[in-house]
Amino acid sequence: MSDPQEGPWSRLDREVLVENPWHRYCRDRYRLPDGGDGTYFYVDMAGSCGVVPLFADGTVALLRVHRYLLGETLWEWPIGGMAPGEEPVEVARKELREEAGLTAATWDHLGTFAPYKGVSNERCHFFLARDLTEVGQELEDSEQISVHRMPLEEAIARLEEASLGDGQSLVGTLYLKRWLQAQEA
């Protein structure tokens, strides 16, 4: 994780309250510049990587993913978590193959953001993947993901017009639009 001590708040100590295969749940005690102390509960995550898979014919591969916590099925770009020390583009490559069943020869970084800055130190790196080849999904037992190929404009409409959007995929979409506009300029 980044070191919070660089900011105007200084960390006094940190305790890992729960460690599991996906993240660590921690409690920090911190000191404010005015001398006051406080307590911060948060999720410690190495990061995540998202991918927009864009085919040469202008179509994309968009996913339908059941989300247990929300009790809903969302439209999403392929996204997966990083382990400490992993390179973002390598994680993006793995997620694209496992979740969407695709490999890509051309990769561009679209942008990096904090999806949940108040409760998690995760940074999410988004990529555009092109020159795609279909190789077949490799899902884990607990993953329920279907792949849907459609024109980019249709995918954007499905992501933006959902009654409940997927925040990380929407940011990826925003970065993609900016990237495409920069190409046209």
Add this chain to the structure above:
Amino acid sequence: MSDPQEGPWSRLDREVLVENPWHRYCRDRYRLPDGGDGTYFYVDMAGSCGVVPLFADGTVALLRVHRYLLGETLWEWPIGGMAPGEEPVEVARKELREEAGLTAATWDHLGTFAPYKGVSNERCHFFLARDLTEVGQELEDSEQISVHRMPLEEAIARLEEASLGDGQSLVGTLYLKRWLQAQEA
């Protein structure tokens, strides 16, 4: 929270591991449709509300907020958490007054999304606030927030071109653009 039992995964039991003034950290045991069991660690949050404050002259109020977990200061729209039973627009009204020092006479719902669908059940509701009046900030001791008034286009550039973007504010920006385009159509 929404009931995960409506989805294809059924909850077997839930344990609240940590409860604090901001959220609950929980562990569910669940059963998959194929009969397999699993464990899910997550943050239980009532929700959050974000606001784009747009003045009649085309300027907006954008915030600089120090984020302890990331060790960085981010450009953000005003956003705050909901307590159970609160109405989204009332929370948006409170955050706009406290963080940006503004009240608004006109409110429009821009969209709702899940900012961190894999680890939190939070739903974030974004609003456009217009017909604004300046009344002064009311910050909590631990909040370090400055308000910056600038043209909307400059705010969008600052949000989108940051080396580390704020995911929730970027989704609010995407929804705002869609709303503005719909007004022009």
